[in-house]
Amino acid sequence: MEATPTRTGLTIQADLDLGTYEKGIRVSKDEMARLQLKPADFHGEWNYTITSRNPAVT
Numbered sequence: 637m638e639a640t641p642t643r644t645g646l647t648i649q650a651d652l653d654l655g656t657y658e659k660g661i662r663v664s665k666d667e668m669a670r671l672q673l674k675p676a677d678f679h680g681e682w683n684y685t686i687t688s689r690n691p692a693v694t
Contacts, residue, residue: 676683 670689672687672689674685674687675681676685
């Protein structure tokens with residue numbers, strides 16, 4: 637993916653996360669509603685930024 641060129645010069649950064657994560661964790665609708673999601677201009681249903689609820693965290 638990183639080596640794929642584009643005509644407009646788009647570049648990306650990709651990193652492999654080797655962490656281990658518990659499977660089967662469920663997130664309630666209430667928890668999802670409390671997330672601070674900012675949809676991107678392009679395909680905001682897929683691309684978004686999650687911001688912290690704690691203003692001290694940047």
